[in-house]
Amino acid sequence: MKISEIAQRLNTSVRTLRFYEEQGLVHPRRKPSGTRVYSAANEGRFAAFLGLARLGFSLNSLAELAGIRRASATGDEASRKVAKRLTEIENELAERARAIKYQRADIKKALVLVTQCHNCQQRPIRSVCAQCPVSAELEDIGVLQLVWDEEMPCLCDKCNQPL
Template structure:
């Protein structure tokens, strides 16, 4: 497939695809005229690379994952290098899962707190709503502090 087709299929841009090609994540074939032709394996490699990037993994880390094997002189060296990178990736995923779980709990607290004001006719500030239930409990959740901080605009 051509670069535009691949970009559309993976919901990305040709420029992004060329970046991943420069990093060595994918290596399309070329026609005699220089047109890039991508195979299914390129699409699969790029799909996981884009997924990792979307989730916050740095491009250098993605490049290392994609190119570890080619930089090694033996299968044993390649396997050891790949396993090291996979262990690192697992740690990064676990850390993010922990942070997302904590954020989800905070979101639930903020949602419950802020829903108390669904029927409130007052302006959401200390002057117009001195008994605001959120104002009294704003420190119970980081998201509520971000959304409803009584001292911020």
């Protein structure tokens, strides 16, 4: 099978797959002419790398996992090391899932608040919006801290208070 077919099925680029190959993570067969021939097992390996990479795992981390069996002297050693690393990955994913759940809830609260401003004709600046009752809930919503304009410190040497 051609690498372009695999790339299309996995929704990635040929360049990404070639990079994994260059890193020694996937080893296709070669025809006598030198043309690479990718198997279903190669595609599965690419898919596994991509799946974890897309979740934020580094290539070094994935390469380490992929090399455990080869670097182990016994099946017992390999299985224990693989189990340990998979447990670490599972724990990282669980933590990320908690963080995603929190962020999604924060974004949902932000959407409820922001949609209350849909027909507002005022200029969206701190001095104006701070007078609006909708902004009272602003500080409880993390993502809106990115949207709400920052307080600008007074440049006066006497007070150093926000404007």
